[in-house]
Amino acid sequence: MTTTWDANHTQENALTQLQPGLKSSPEPITTSETVSQTTWGSISDHLTLGHDVSTPGPDLTTSDFNEDINLNKSQPLYVEYEVLLPGKTGNSTEKNIFLGSAVKIELSCRLADNYSMKILRVTWKKGNETIKHINKTENSWSIQLTISENWNLGSYTCTMKGEEEFRVVFHLQVPQIEGREKPVISYEGDSAILICKSHSYTPIAWTWYMTNGSEQIAINDSLMLDKYVIDKADPNVTHLKILKLTKEDDGAYWCEAAFELGRSKGKLKLSILSLMVPLKPFLAIVAEVVILITIAFVFELYSKKKEKHAEDEKELDQIEQLKSEDSNGVENTSARHRKV
Amino acid sequence: MVGVSSTPRWGWAVVGGAFLQAGLVFGGLRALGLCLGALGGSFGAQAGAVAWVGSAAIASLQLGGPLGSALSTRYGARPIVMAGGFLAGMGFLLGAFATRLSHLYLSVGLLAGLGWALVFTPSLGAVSRYFPTRRAMATGLAMAGASVVGLALGPLIPLLLDTYGWRGSLLLLAALSFNLMVAGALLRPLDVPNESPRPLPPHSQAGLCELLRHGPFLRYALAFVLVDAGYYVPHVHGPARAQEVGCDEHHAGLVMAVTAVADGIGRVVAGLLAARPTASLLRHLFAWSVLTGLALLLLPLGTTFGGLTALALAYGFCAGAIVPLQFTGVAEVVGAGRLLHAIGLMQMFESIGSLLGAPFAGWLRDLTGDFKVSFLAAGAFLLAGSLLILTLPSFFRTPRSDGSAVEGVPDSVSKGLELPSVPLSPSN
Numbered sequence: 028m029t030t031t032w033d034a035n036h037t038q039e040n041a042l043t044q045l046q047p048g049l050k051s052s053p054e055p056i057t058t059s060e061t062v063s064q065t066t067w068g069s070i071s072d073h074l075t076l077g078h079d080v081s082t083p084g085p086d087l088t089t090s091d092f093n094e095d096i097n098l099n100k101s102q103p104l105y106v107e108y109e110v111l112l113p114g115k116t117g118n119s120t121e122k123n124i125f126l127g128s129a130v131k132i133e134l135s136c137r138l139a140d141n142y143s144m145k146i147l148r149v150t151w152k153k154g155n156e157t158i159k160h161i162n163k164t165e166n167s168w169s170i171q172l173t174i175s176e177n178w179n180l181g182s183y184t185c186t187m188k189g190e191e192e193f194r195v196v197f198h199l200q201v202p203q204i205e206g207r208e209k210p211v212i213s214y215e216g217d218s219a220i221l222i223c224k225s226h227s228y229t230p231i232a233w234t235w236y237m238t239n240g241s242e243q244i245a246i247n248d249s250l251m252l253d254k255y256v257i258d259k260a261d262p263n264v265t266h267l268k269i270l271k272l273t274k275e276d277d278g279a280y281w282c283e284a285a286f287e288l289g290r291s292k293g294k295l296k297l298s299i300l301s302l303m304v305p306l307k308p309f310l311a312i313v314a315e316v317v318i319l320i321t322i323a324f325v326f327e328l329y330s331k332k333k334e335k336h337a338e339d340e341k342e343l344d345q346i347e348q349l350k351s352e353d354s355n356g357v358e359n360t361s362a363r364h365r366k367v
Numbered sequence: 368m369v370g371v372s373s374t375p376r377w378g379w380a381v382v383g384g385a386f387l388q389a390g391l392v393f394g395g396l397r398a399l400g401l402c403l404g405a406l407g408g409s410f411g412a413q414a415g416a417v418a419w420v421g422s423a424a425i426a427s428l429q430l431g432g433p434l435g436s437a438l439s440t441r442y443g444a445r446p447i448v449m450a451g452g453f454l455a456g457m458g459f460l461l462g463a464f465a466t467r468l469s470h471l472y473l474s475v476g477l478l479a480g481l482g483w484a485l486v487f488t489p490s491l492g493a494v495s496r497y498f499p500t501r502r503a504m505a506t507g508l509a510m511a512g513a514s515v516v517g518l519a520l521g522p523l524i525p526l527l528l529d530t531y532g533w534r535g536s537l538l539l540l541a542a543l544s545f546n547l548m549v550a551g552a553l554l555r556p557l558d559v560p561n562e563s564p565r566p567l568p569p570h571s572q573a574g575l576c577e578l579l580r581h582g583p584f585l586r587y588a589l590a591f592v593l594v595d596a597g598y599y600v601p602h603v604h605g606p607a608r609a610q611e612v613g614c615d616e617h618h619a620g621l622v623m624a625v626t627a628v629a630d631g632i633g634r635v636v637a638g639l640l641a642a643r644p645t646a647s648l649l650r651h652l653f654a655w656s657v658l659t660g661l662a663l664l665l666l667p668l669g670t671t672f673g674g675l676t677a678l679a680l681a682y683g684f685c686a687g688a689i690v691p692l693q694f695t696g697v698a699e700v701v702g703a704g705r706l707l708h709a710i711g712l713m714q715m716f717e718s719i720g721s722l723l724g725a726p727f728a729g730w731l732r733d734l735t736g737d738f739k740v741s742f743l744a745a746g747a748f749l750l751a752g753s754l755l756i757l758t759l760p761s762f763f764r765t766p767r768s769d770g771s772a773v774e775g776v777p778d779s780v781s782k783g784l785e786l787p788s789v790p791l792s793p794s795n
């Protein structure tokens with residue numbers, strides 16, 4: 028299910044009421060994050076906003092959302108991200124930003140209009156390195172970056188110090204590839220297909236790895252045509268088909284997507300079973316079927332026998348009765364009917 | 368001698384057997400659908416092509432209806448149901464070893480479906496025989512098996528798939544399907560005294576051919592073509608609709624489970640309500656199908672999880688109520704003696720509705736962007752079918768306890784309807 032994020036959250040902000048000069052920490056303020064994007068530079072570029080569905084990176088707070096940009100690789104677009112403070116979850120906010128290819132990006136921290144706080148200092152850092160060139164407008168502090176190499180990615184932190192300290196961390200990273208938690212089950216002699224997808228961002232290339240012990244070995248399908256087949260039809264999806272499975276093919280596999288700014292891997296597990304595994308419960312259930320059918324028929328024979336026995340007894344009784352009536356000399360022309 | 372008006376004690380075992388078969392047939396169908404989903408492109412086929420395997424099974428099940436009734440009329444229900452159970456199990460067994468999609472069509476689609484056809488109709492016929500005065504109740508209880516087993520399979524099949532993959536799951540489903548033979552073993556033949564011994568040679572075809580010229584029966588069958596066209600839409604598209612209004616997978620599953628429970632309860636309740644000797648099955652049927660149609664029309668209004676669940680509950684209950692009444696109401700149209708053949712033939716006609724209904728709804732959705740129109744169309748189909756039931760001559764007559772109707776209006780047509788109290792069907 029796609030989460031539709033809309034940029035109209037700002038309306039909520041108007042509800043925040045804070046007395047000026049209130050020193051204690053504010054009650055849960057509904058703040059919102061606004062993100063505005065402007066295209067700048069070549070007009071022929073198209074900015075498509077996708078809605079990323081993949082899971083965010085580990086250890087991130089609940090106020091994450093993912094923004095992603097699909098762009099024409101040749102011309103970097105200009106994108107702006109702005110976080111409105113104070114944030115929803117306390118004083119620290121984190122954002123994941125996935126970049127499929129090179130961009131020029133502006134990250135900014137802005138203080139809400141109704142929130143008056145004396146700002147002593149705002150710093151921007153990448154890791155431990157302070158970024159010197161900060162653009163300041165009335166309430167916002169931003170930095171402009173050109174992300175074109177892998178080392179440009181990373182965590183950029185904006186720290187706003189005043190009466191309180193607010194922190195926003197932007198994690199710029201390559202798009203993540205999701206693997207599968209549950210293993211793919213297949214059987215000896217069968218073939219299996221492992222699939223990796225990356226819909227929102229199109230990778231430049233895919234590579235598959237298998238694990239041998241602790242090593243990861245790339246799979247070259249042109250070398251082993253009768254064993255591995257890699258489907259490259261759709262650039263957003265990769266299929267690894269493994270034929271003639273044996274126990275040795277059991278284990279972990281990795282699909283790696285290469286993007287302009289770096290690589291990303293997803294893990295899949297393949298589990299190979301022998302046919303004996305489901306055969307045992309199969310035979311158990313079949314045995315149960317045979318037993319139940321036998322019981323049903325035996326029971327029926329038994330109850331039929333009982334019925335017959337009861338009927339025979341009834342007949343015998345009647346014969347006895349007639350005999351005794353006869354021997355008593357009772358005339359029963361009319362009594363010659365048998366009671367059934 | 369077994370009296371007609373009293374229910375032999377074994378009748379409850381027959382209901383049990385019918386409960387089991389309903390569970391395994393419709394549960395098996397559901398499980399098949401889930402296993403197909405897990406194929407995961409194994410045969411290089413698109414999801415659409417794979418879905419046709421399920422449709423092939425449904426088609427076999429319903430188109431084979433007349434075959435099931437004809438064979439069980441001639442040979443009795445028990446051997447035919449057991450044979451059908453064996454075929455169904457074999458279908459799944461062969462499917463587990465499929466190396467191509469076409470193998471699946473033939474095995475799990477055609478063969479298993481055929482097996483189910485040989486199981487379903489004769490079982491209902493057997494239940495009818497043992498409960499001539501309380502058919503609807505017994506049928507409702509039996510058909511509730513489909514809901515119970517279907518519900519249990521919901522969490523079970525994904526577990527099976529995660530442990531054994533789709534091949535292993537099909538193998539185990541084969542073993543489970545063989546239990547249909549157990550259900551068949553329970554269907555002891557019953558001698559119904561007011562039936563003449565089997566005439567030689569009986570030509571069961573005659574019974575089927577007669578029905579094809581029977582106006583009211585054709586209207587009844589057509590009514591259910593329409594009903595089926597709408598009936599399955601929520602079952603097939605329910606999860607998608609739930610997600611359309613914002614439910615996640617978990618909540619969508621919950622909506623479907625709740626609907627299934629309501630469905631099962633509806634089957635039993637409707638059967639009980641109609642069990643009174645003076646109940647007119649057709650009028651009950653009309654009422655429940657109208658309600659189901661209305662529920663379908665209202666379904667698009669459910670745009671929150673709570674609203675959708677409430678409406679789905681209403682739909683499920685009413686839809687379940689239709690089931691026992693559909694199969695027993697036909698006795699009011701063609702008489703108790705031809706019940707078995709009628710059910711079989713009706714199933715065959717229904718396949719048109721059931722096979723086209725859900726894809727049509729899907730097409731409407733693709734055309735309009737969401738499922739609102741699909742559900743409205745489904746509701747319309749159901750109401751149209753209900754109106755057809757209204758046109759049946761038996762609708763306005765007071766029924767007698769044995770399922771035939773007292774004639775309020777003396778006319779020759781009704782005589783024709785009562786004819787088959789001396790049926791062609793032998794001991795069943």
